[in-house]
Every structure is written in structure tokens, then in C-alpha cells.
Amino acid sequence: MSTAIADLGRRARAASRTLARTSTAQRDAALLAGADLLVSRADEVLDANERDVVAAVEGGVAATVVDRLRLDVGRVEAMAAGLRQVAALPDPVGEVLDGWVRPNGLRISRVRVPLGVVAIIYENRPNVTSDAAGLCLKSGNVAFLRGSSGAIRSNVAIAGILREAYGKVDLPADALVLVEDTSREAAVAFMQQRDSIDCLIPRGGPSLIRSILDNATVPYVIDGDGNCHVYVDAAADLDMARALVVNGKTQRPSVCNATESVLVHEDVAASFLPDLAAALEGVALVGDERTRELVPEAGAATEDDWAQEFLDLRLAVRVVPSLDAAVDHIARYGSGHSEAIVTTDLLAADRFTAEVDAAAVLVNASTRFVDGEEFGFGAEIGISTQKLHARGPMGLRELTTAKYVVRGEGQTRG
CATH class of the missing domain: 3.40.309.10 (Aldehyde Dehydrogenase; Chain A, domain 2)
Structure with missing residues (x-):
């Protein structure tokens, strides 16, 4: 179990190194290819989703949960539109946040860089598969995803289409890695992949948040309740x-x-x-x-x-x-x-x-x-209710960190 999850994590980590040297144009091309492929193969997504919805209804799932789960042509087109919208947004990667020159001549700058591997664990919202993949890719991150059992057929179909689209534009398919094991044991193992995950974002209810608090050993940002x-x-x-x-x-x-x-x-x-x-x-x-x-x-x-x-x-x-x-x-x-x-x-x-x-x-x-799109971010990965490292709607900038770049001419410290 944990070995299989770790293998997926290693694939995600390897892909993150490739993504770090891709251009904005390459990543945008992948997003647009993904959007086109989602629309052209919408029937495939909807067939998978219908099986998930039928299973949920037969299982007595609440109507509000079924609503989150259900896709139709309009929602698939909205997912594609979301990818196109993200492609049109300014790329935060490489933005110089600050810069100065020290008296000894060292030139120091602080630059936005991807987090690396962003893990998202979420419940019964197959559109999150597309949204998260798009935001992560635009910001230069690998999306390492683990959805719920209730949406697994939908998630597999969407992830498969996006991975195929990435390959069409010579990006690694493993820029999106989906965990298909929906057992609780797999979820716990996922939360503990310290060798591969740079940041974990949960999208779900109180039981999921509690599981993160109890089990996660990787850095996380809580997308908490909204009372x-x-x-x-x-x-x-x-x-x-x-x-x-x-x-x-x-x-x-x-x-x-x-x-x-x-x-x-x-x-x-x-x-x-x-x-x-x-x-x-x-x-x-x-x-x-x-x-x-x-x-x-x-x-x-x-x-x-x-x-x-x-x-x-x-x-x-x-x-x-x-x-x-x-x-x-x-x-x-x-x-x-x-x-x-x-x-x-x-x-x-x-x-x-x-x-x-x-x-x-x-x-x-x-x-x-209070929503990333309404705030002008184009989209969001979640809404953080904690204070570090992000708070409120999390858009592209919140999926980056900063590194210091120091340029010298042979200076040594006395």
C-alpha cells in the first residue's frame, strides 16, 4: 500500500524537476490542449460520471453531495473554460518580488518559484480534478491528486484525458498523478509522503480535516469549514x-x-x-x-x-x-x-x-x-482558513514560494 503511494510520489517528484524548466508557453499549450480534449471527449467523462452518480443515489447519499458530484455538458464545458481562463492568466513563476545591492556589491533578488509537488485530497467534486490540475500546471507544480471513492470513475476519466493532452505538447504526463486507491489506508499513506509532497491541500468536510490534523506529516494548508x-x-x-x-x-x-x-x-x-x-x-x-x-x-x-x-x-x-x-x-x-x-x-x-x-x-x-474567480484570481485551489503560508482564496501566487538569488563577483566573507 504505502509502497505503491510512494512510487506515485516519486513519479510526481521526478516530473516536478522537468516542469521547473518549462516555459509559460509550454504550460499554456498543455492547458489549452487539455481544454479541447475535455470538450471533444465529454461523452467519455459523462459516462463515467453517470456511473458515480447512480452509485451515490443507490447508496443514499445526500442530495447536496450528489449535486457536487454530478456533471453535465455545461459543467464539462465550464471545466474546459476554466483551463482556458487559467492559461490566459499572468504566470507568477519568475516574478521578481524584491531586489537590492549590498555594500559589498552582492546583488540579491527574491524570485517566485513553484512549490514543487502540490497534493490535493478532496471529496466528491470531480471538477476539482481539472481545476487543481490547471492551477498547479500554470504555476509550474505537479498536481498529486487523491479524490474520493464516490467520484473515482469521473476522476480517472478526467485525469486520463488531461495526462494525454500533456503528452501531446511534450510535457510529462506525470505533471498530473492521480491516486486511484480510495481506501482510508491509502489516504493516510498519501498524507505522509514527506519525500515527495511539498504542500498538501485538503478539500472536504470536518472528517477529512480531522484526518489531516491527526495523520499528515507533510506541510499542509487547511481549506476549512465556512461558518x-x-x-x-x-x-x-x-x-x-x-x-x-x-x-x-x-x-x-x-x-x-x-x-x-x-x-x-x-x-x-x-x-x-x-x-x-x-x-x-x-x-x-x-x-x-x-x-x-x-x-x-x-x-x-x-x-x-x-x-x-x-x-x-x-x-x-x-x-x-x-x-x-x-x-x-x-x-x-x-x-x-x-x-x-x-x-x-x-x-x-x-x-x-x-x-x-x-x-x-x-x-x-x-x-x-469570497472566491478566487470573484476576487479576480481567475480560479482558486481552495480557501485557506489558516494564516501560514496562505490565507483566503488561493490562486496562482499562493501556489508559489520564493527563493533568493544572490549574484556576486567573487566576494568572500571576512
Whole structure:
């Protein structure tokens, strides 16, 4: 088991050395070839995906998970469009970040370089296979991927097509290496490939994150839960607040930047909450005692509800006496992903952005905007909820590191 995973890791490491000396034009050509091949062989991908979907439905998998798993012609074309979009982005590799000359004449520069082998472990999202491969290739990294058993047929089909495309433009097929063993033992072995993996990024739920924390021996960046809050301030434009909450909760409830909790200042709760409840048709509300007085159909929120990433049409609501109370609630229950305030008070907005500890803090905007593409990165590999080495949406630059290049003329140190 571990030997087989280690062999794949050695292949990935060898390919990373080849990629390090490729040009932007070569990598872009591979991305465009991959996009074209995905579209021309979409039937092959969809046939594999249909088998995964049927197995998931027969296995009683939740509808939101099936939605993440399911592909159609439009989603395959979107995957191809994503590869083309990444190909069109500026290449971060080789960018000179800084430079200076020392009194002894040494010329020192700091330059962006690939991480090397980027490992991604993910659940039931076959589009991640294409997205991750594209971002890794553009930034000069090998994508070492391990998907879930539920999407294995889809992942094998997509990876096979992309590997074939790389070969067509004389890049190593092992610029994308997929682990086809979906056992738990293989996942643990994958997380421990210190000889080959430079950075591990998990894309999945709490159980996957817990497994990373318990088992990984390689450097990792946590793409964590999104218990995202919207705080409706006493000075909020209530029509705006209603629109932002509805969008954040219902536009796509199964993703990590969906709004999961709403905190409402007590001064506006009576006028705001009944209207919000009416606008959130089909959303199950749970709340504190004051919320239930104003919205009788709301259920009682438990302690777990305040900390929950529902990923569903369910929303926790609490009435708070002040901005301080809202910040305290977020500090206690938030996951460090995305937090928003709705207010016309500039001082309140400034306090919120300064005091709330999260990867992204928004003022008068939907939490759904915390996304690499929406930020102008073109795409993302995940959203980091930790502080090292990346935080927030991770685009191409976050898949690089820096090296110092020192140029001299024979200087020696005395």
C-alpha cells in the first residue's frame, strides 16, 4: 500500500524537476490542449460520471453531495473554460518580488518559484480534478491528486484525458498523478509522503480535516469549514441586508462561502426579522428566544447550530445587543472563513473589519463573493482558513514560494 503511494510520489517528484524548466508557453499549450480534449471527449467523462452518480443515489447519499458530484455538458464545458481562463492568466513563476545591492556589491533578488509537488485530497467534486490540475500546471507544480471513492470513475476519466493532452505538447504526463486507491489506508499513506509532497491541500468536510490534523506529516494548508456570518448593524440599510442574506444563503447553499448565521442588532430586529423570514422561502430558521418571538415558525437553536456549517437551506439567527456582542459571537463560533457586516456607519464597519479575525471580512457585500474567480484570481485551489503560508482564496501566487538569488563577483566573507 504505502509502497505503491510512494512510487506515485516519486513519479510526481521526478516530473516536478522537468516542469521547473518549462516555459509559460509550454504550460499554456498543455492547458489549452487539455481544454479541447475535455470538450471533444465529454461523452467519455459523462459516462463515467453517470456511473458515480447512480452509485451515490443507490447508496443514499445526500442530495447536496450528489449535486457536487454530478456533471453535465455545461459543467464539462465550464471545466474546459476554466483551463482556458487559467492559461490566459499572468504566470507568477519568475516574478521578481524584491531586489537590492549590498555594500559589498552582492546583488540579491527574491524570485517566485513553484512549490514543487502540490497534493490535493478532496471529496466528491470531480471538477476539482481539472481545476487543481490547471492551477498547479500554470504555476509550474505537479498536481498529486487523491479524490474520493464516490467520484473515482469521473476522476480517472478526467485525469486520463488531461495526462494525454500533456503528452501531446511534450510535457510529462506525470505533471498530473492521480491516486486511484480510495481506501482510508491509502489516504493516510498519501498524507505522509514527506519525500515527495511539498504542500498538501485538503478539500472536504470536518472528517477529512480531522484526518489531516491527526495523520499528515507533510506541510499542509487547511481549506476549512465556512461558518460564515452576516451581522446586520443598527445602522444597516435593511433592504440591502435582506438581499445580502437571501443571496448568501440561497444562491448556492452547499458551498463553503454560503451564509450560515445571521446576527441582528436588537434595535432593528423587530422590523427586519419578519421581513427576512418571509423572503427566505424554503429556508428552515433556528434562533434564540428573541428571534422566535419575532418569527414564531423558527425552531430553537442549539449550541451546535451556532457553530454549524449547514451546507443546506437552514440558517441560524441571533438577536444581539451591540456590535461588541456580534464580534464576540463570531470569535466564539466562527470558522475563520468569511464574515460580513451590513451598515451605513463607517466607524462600525471599520471596527468590524479590524476586530473580526477571518480570512475575508466584507462590508455591505454577500459572503458568496469570497472566491478566487470573484476576487479576480481567475480560479482558486481552495480557501485557506489558516494564516501560514496562505490565507483566503488561493490562486496562482499562493501556489508559489520564493527563493533568493544572490549574484556576486567573487566576494568572500571576512
